[in-house]
Amino acid sequence: MNSWADSDPTTLRIxxxxxxxxxxxxxxxxxxxxxxxxxxxxxxxxxPKEKLVPGGILEPVSGRSFLFFGSSNKTSDFMVDxxxxxxxxxxxxxxxxxxxxINLDNGPECSxxxxxxxxxxxxxADLTGxxxxxxxxxxxxxxxxxxxxxxxxxxxxxxxxxxxSVVTVLNRAGSFVWRGTQTTxxxxxxxxxxxxxxxxxxxxxxxxxxxxxxELRWWDVLIYPKVx
Numbered sequence: 001m002n003s004w005a006d007s008d009p010t011t012l013r014i015x016x017x018x019x020x021x022x023x024x025x026x027x028x029x030x031x032x033x034x035x036x037x038x039x040x041x042x043x044x045x046x047x048p049k050e051k052l053v054p055g056g057i058l059e060p061v062s063g064r065s066f067l068f069f070g071s072s073n074k075t076s077d078f079m080v081d082x083x084x085x086x087x088x089x090x091x092x093x094x095x096x097x098x099x100x101x102i103n104l105d106n107g108p109e110c111s112x113x114x115x116x117x118x119x120x121x122x123x124x125a126d127l128t129g130x131x132x133x134x135x136x137x138x139x140x141x142x143x144x145x146x147x148x149x150x151x152x153x154x155x156x157x158x159x160x161x162x163x164x165s166v167v168t169v170l171n172r173a174g175s176f177v178w179r180g181t182q183t184t185x186x187x188x189x190x191x192x193x194x195x196x197x198x199x200x201x202x203x204x205x206x207x208x209x210x211x212x213x214x215e216l217r218w219w220d221v222l223i224y225p226k227v228x
Contacts, residue, residue: 044105063179105142112218
């Protein structure tokens, strides 16, 4: 699927994921600084100034990367809002794209069973007119998702610095270069409620919008935009 998506001129493959919460403050991240003077930092982060949830989108072929940081909970809505934000900034340049193939792991916020995530993805398809195909990695195989290598590079890049404010986090993330391309970093300052899900008839209506693979029902999901 990945090789097919990468060779089709009207299809764009993206890799998405979230990472552990970033504690904002004067804390050691066990990295190395390139400065002449030693960076002083606390070795415990008992009371961080703020907490940021990082989400990321990588375009594996071009190497373009987009980070979105939330100040609330890591939820399905947070992830899909991040995709909305990415598309709003990239849609003009990607006007030729008709289908998105999305590589992701089967985490609790975005799995093939998470009704709120799937519902929000149908909304995204309807809004953009894009056909969306969700391709999940099986358990213990998320390391093969392209964005995982990006995360490792980002963490190595910023671990030697004090991430002591939200602005610093955004600036450090935005200055990271991956495969010759500078990262775009944005803040999603929205309050996200945990536990949002569909029930009853809403689930039935949602399933009618999903074309699931017969062999890999929970791992390969196709969503067509609604025809008006």
